[in-house]
Amino acid sequence: MAPKKNPAVEEMEDIRRALDFLSQDIETIKTKQDKILKLVEEVTQLRIQIEERDKKISELERKVEDLEQYSRINDVIVTGLKIKPRSYAHAVNAGSEDEPRDLEVSSAEQQVAAFLASRDIHLDVGSIEACHPLPRKKDNNTPAVILRFVNRKNKIAVMKQGKKLKGTNVYLNDHLTKRNADIAKKARYLRKQNKIQNTWVMNCKIYIRLNGSPEEAKVLVVKDIEDLKKYE
Known part of the structure; x- marks a missing residue:
């Protein structure tokens, strides 16, 4: 055991x-x-x-x-101006020898220049490198027209006269990329809501002026739409 x-x-x-x-x-x-x-x-x-x-x-x-x-720095977008195609003008004038044939030779840039001249805005056609209508948007029957200048000096000279178009439905704008166009749109919305004092575009850059006293009302360049959230 x-x-x-x-x-x-x-x-x-x-x-x-x-x-x-x-x-x-x-x-x-x-x-x-x-x-x-x-x-x-x-x-x-x-x-x-x-x-x-x-x-x-x-x-x-x-x-x-x-x-x-x-x-796009040398581009200007003209909105609100109806441009007659040369082919259309040619077809209209081809039926009668008695009618003037000036529309037949009136190119897009010549039509733009003629309208601007009627508003006392000088546009040297020779300073334009290219001019053509942009594709129409669904909600707009009047296509925008793009003007591409030979150099920035000519573009700036025309843009400075844009105030003379006040009272018309025609506007001169910088040719912005989608991102910058969205920034400019958001900035305009903030201005309408009185969240900022002012906004404008110059040489394809979006500027805003803040609210407040002269010391506080700084002018800023906005490069990203996220930078505008702080002012909402």
């Missing part, structure tokens, strides 16, 4: 076995914890890489946007 073990000894052995199992569990947990921490570190590094990549993409998009806008 085997001798009976001391209860205290049995209790110590039970505790030792329990500690061994616990130690194994702790080691397993530690191993899993190390793997989790490693995964967390990898995810953090991936997030950093994604943020850096997104930043580079944004910078590249900005450069492309700036280049696109710069390519």
Whole structure:
């Protein structure tokens, strides 16, 4: 008959076995914890890489946007002016020899120049590199006309006379990219809501004047529509 073990000894052995199992569990947990921490570190590094990549993409998009806008720097968009196509003018005049044939040779730039001259705005046709109507928008039967000047000096000279068109439905505007057009639209909305004092476009840059005293009413150039959120 085997001798009976001391209860205290049995209790110590039970505790030792329990500690061994616990130690194994702790080691397993530690191993899993190390793997989790490693995964967390990898995810953090991936997030950093994604943020850096997104930043580079944004910078590249900005450069492309700036280049696109710069390519339009000599353009003027004329809105509200109806231009008769030369083919239409030719068809109208071809039926009668008694009618004047001046419309037949009246190009788009000549028609624009003639209208501006009627408002005492001088436009040297020779300073225009290209002129043609833009595709019509669904809600507008009068297509806009784009004028591309040989140099910026000629463009600025015409734009400065734009105030003489007051009272007509014709306007002269810079040829903005979609992003800048959206910024200008948002700025005009803020002005109507009296959130800013004024806004304008000059040389394809959007300016705003803040509300407040002369010291507070700073003039800012807005390059990102997100920059306008603080004034909403």
